[in-house]
Amino acid sequence: MDVSRREALHRLTVLVGGAISAPTMGAILSGYRAKAQPPGWIPQTLTTDQAKLVGILVDRIIPTTDTPGAKDAGVVVFIDRLLDDWVQPDARGRFLTGLAAVDEQIREAHGVVFHDATQAQQNALLNRLDQEAVQARRERAHPLPFFASLKEWTLVGYYTSEVGATQELQWLAAPGRYDGDLPLEEVGPTWA
Amino acid sequence: MGMSLQTAQTGRAKVYDAIVVGSGITGGWAAKELTEKGLEVLLLERGRPVRHVVDYITEHKAPWEMEYRGRGDRQGSKEDQFIQSQAGPFNEYNAHFFVNDRENPYTFDDAKPFLWIRGYQLGGRSITWGRQSYRWSDLDFEANAREGIEIDWPIRYADLEPWYDHVERFIGLSGQAEGMPQLPDSQFLPPMPFTAGEERVKKGIERAFPDRRMTIGRSAVLTQPHNGRGICHYCGPCPRGCSVGAYFCSLSSTLPVALETGKLTIRTHSIVHSLMYDEAREAVTGVRVIDAETHENLEFRCRTVFLCASALASTQILMMSTSARFPDGLGNSSGVLGHYLMDHHFKLGAFGTVPGLEDRYYYGRRPNGIYLMRFRNLDARTRHPDFVRGYGCQGGAGREGWGRGVAEAGLGAALKSRLRTPGPWRMALSAFGEMLPRHDNHVTLDPYVTDAWGLPVLRVHCTMGENELAMRRDMKLAGAEMLEAAGCTDVQPWEDVYRPGEGIHEMGTARMGRDPRTSVLNSWNQLHDVPNVFVTDGACMTSAACQNPSLTYMALTARAADYAVQAMNRGELKVG
Numbered sequence: 167m168d169v170s171r172r173e174a175l176h177r178l179t180v181l182v183g184g185a186i187s188a189p190t191m192g193a194i195l196s197g198y199r200a201k202a203q204p205p206g207w208i209p210q211t212l213t214t215d216q217a218k219l220v221g222i223l224v225d226r227i228i229p230t231t232d233t234p235g236a237k238d239a240g241v242v243v244f245i246d247r248l249l250d251d252w253v254q255p256d257a258r259g260r261f262l263t264g265l266a267a268v269d270e271q272i273r274e275a276h277g278v279v280f281h282d283a284t285q286a287q288q289n290a291l292l293n294r295l296d297q298e299a300v301q302a303r304r305e306r307a308h309p310l311p312f313f314a315s316l317k318e319w320t321l322v323g324y325y326t327s328e329v330g331a332t333q334e335l336q337w338l339a340a341p342g343r344y345d346g347d348l349p350l351e352e353v354g355p356t357w358a
Numbered sequence: 359m360g361m362s363l364q365t366a367q368t369g370r371a372k373v374y375d376a377i378v379v380g381s382g383i384t385g386g387w388a389a390k391e392l393t394e395k396g397l398e399v400l401l402l403e404r405g406r407p408v409r410h411v412v413d414y415i416t417e418h419k420a421p422w423e424m425e426y427r428g429r430g431d432r433q434g435s436k437e438d439q440f441i442q443s444q445a446g447p448f449n450e451y452n453a454h455f456f457v458n459d460r461e462n463p464y465t466f467d468d469a470k471p472f473l474w475i476r477g478y479q480l481g482g483r484s485i486t487w488g489r490q491s492y493r494w495s496d497l498d499f500e501a502n503a504r505e506g507i508e509i510d511w512p513i514r515y516a517d518l519e520p521w522y523d524h525v526e527r528f529i530g531l532s533g534q535a536e537g538m539p540q541l542p543d544s545q546f547l548p549p550m551p552f553t554a555g556e557e558r559v560k561k562g563i564e565r566a567f568p569d570r571r572m573t574i575g576r577s578a579v580l581t582q583p584h585n586g587r588g589i590c591h592y593c594g595p596c597p598r599g600c601s602v603g604a605y606f607c608s609l610s611s612t613l614p615v616a617l618e619t620g621k622l623t624i625r626t627h628s629i630v631h632s633l634m635y636d637e638a639r640e641a642v643t644g645v646r647v648i649d650a651e652t653h654e655n656l657e658f659r660c661r662t663v664f665l666c667a668s669a670l671a672s673t674q675i676l677m678m679s680t681s682a683r684f685p686d687g688l689g690n691s692s693g694v695l696g697h698y699l700m701d702h703h704f705k706l707g708a709f710g711t712v713p714g715l716e717d718r719y720y721y722g723r724r725p726n727g728i729y730l731m732r733f734r735n736l737d738a739r740t741r742h743p744d745f746v747r748g749y750g751c752q753g754g755a756g757r758e759g760w761g762r763g764v765a766e767a768g769l770g771a772a773l774k775s776r777l778r779t780p781g782p783w784r785m786a787l788s789a790f791g792e793m794l795p796r797h798d799n800h801v802t803l804d805p806y807v808t809d810a811w812g813l814p815v816l817r818v819h820c821t822m823g824e825n826e827l828a829m830r831r832d833m834k835l836a837g838a839e840m841l842e843a844a845g846c847t848d849v850q851p852w853e854d855v856y857r858p859g860e861g862i863h864e865m866g867t868a869r870m871g872r873d874p875r876t877s878v879l880n881s882w883n884q885l886h887d888v889p890n891v892f893v894t895d896g897a898c899m900t901s902a903a904c905q906n907p908s909l910t911y912m913a914l915t916a917r918a919a920d921y922a923v924q925a926m927n928r929g930e931l932k933v934g
Contacts, residue, residue, distance in 0.1 A: 252432050293769065296769055300766065303765050321760060323427070325777075326422060328420065330760075335760065335777075338722075339418045339420060341722035341723065343721070344592040344721065344724050346550075346551035346553045347553060347554040355778045356780045357723075
């Protein structure tokens, strides 16, 4: 943030005692729009097909409702970035293998790729993978299955995006005051 | 701050009244007190300059403005900050306030890891410190003598009490007076409030254990404007720097006041090589410096020195300052220099769910938690059979956020809708325990490894002893017992691997004491052997207590500065 913006923020905070609405504060602070998946974006680690499949999967985890879903919030870009230079090479390999297995499992059961399966067929598989992932976390398995990573990265990518933090949940860069005990209905959604 | 970095003058012509080494919490205090008392001071900082406000480059950054959404540059950290990135306060937003581990090596035995977490820049670790500030009491100052452990402190609470008052009035310390003898009250600004969950746990613990006390954290964060600094705006992550100066930091607080006197010169990129000891005068006459950027060797002359470089760095400087009179390090006629290294051991406690309160929530990010005062070994009645000393607990209660979705089953619109509402209240207690002083825990100059400037690095030997291990068993169990008694459900004790040093409360290695044969510093933080050298950072500590130590370092520094100036004015201090 440049100094003039910080000063503007500070002045506002002083003037209205912190009672600035979340969208206003977001607009002041963000300075730019969310990095959704920009048109013409080319993945670094994923292939185009893999990116397409990840896009479908993350939207099944966090779909578009009254607010945008994971893909529109840039989660595929985020996951591609993690795979590119954040995860260990072995974790990258496990993720890509797990991703391929999603297509394989559908093909074995129904003879089509994930994309062409019915929604019921897709959901049956994803719910099973989700149950297995939760169970593996409970047992502190290492390494965690593919779907555990996919779900974690989807939630992190979504709720730390500008869309997830400011539209789905609420975010204040500088609340201006602290109140430790308020009725939930006065506060609103979960703090991002 | 109009940080005018003046040109420091080398050579024989210029003699500073005092040279302060280090610009962190104690260096800032030494500079402020000494200049306000009229001394001309040169402050040497080994790191880069950091400008208040301008250089807080991530202050209000949102996660989506960061490369890795605040999760950190894991590969980059692995190369350059492989030690620093293991510390709790380190993250993607403030990594630039922690050292590069490749450029600043130290060594330890493989089986005995030690984390040395450092901030080599103007302001030092006062930028990233935890701000929790607690007085000691005579329970702490008398502990060694009472138990016959190592040596007695040469001071008592009464010696430090006016200096606690003095530093607290300047820094601004929010907290609640409780009247508990083991944790004396400070000069408080209004306390920060509890959350609904904390309020409930506090009542439950104090009902079940009437002599225990949970209070709001005593934090050097302003709850009202104070000494020209702005009130906290509850953005949360203080260690990125605060442009309104709402938390105490050298850059916002002490250094501007010292510069205002016109008597302070600050020189950054100045690595102290050693102190120059004059055998004839039996005093230090100056400081040898290596310019970190040009590698040029420089000498600055002075009448007195305040070492405030951090516990281990100040001791390292003394160890590197050898002469015929002090072949084993300046002021080390006792042979204890480098020994009795301590930290606070932690990374364990208990957590549980606070049932109910589904209709309560909070507004703002409070940069503070709760503090559960020490309750073990206060007197005969609270004596624990397995260990001496005690521990305090930090923590807090809040509602689970979207992160809970990671471990819970569920997908799709139902998951998204569920996470839009905050989850159950969770209360965490994290215990911080006293570590006893032991001769075995020590640092030496590594005979084989040097840094980029050719200086020998420190080799650290530090482990926990029997007392700490016994205490740790109780820290978990007592935490769980209190949460159970407070009505929490799903109570779980937890413990993670603690490596000495990661409390970032490293202390000792140039301890205070009455006897020059068993201690390095006297009751005024002055080298027994060389009266014009003072060490007022964590190196001076004779025992560790369990409270966060910075407030005590500040009080000791202000007290030593006052003594030094009076002694100089009376002509009692043999000076260079």
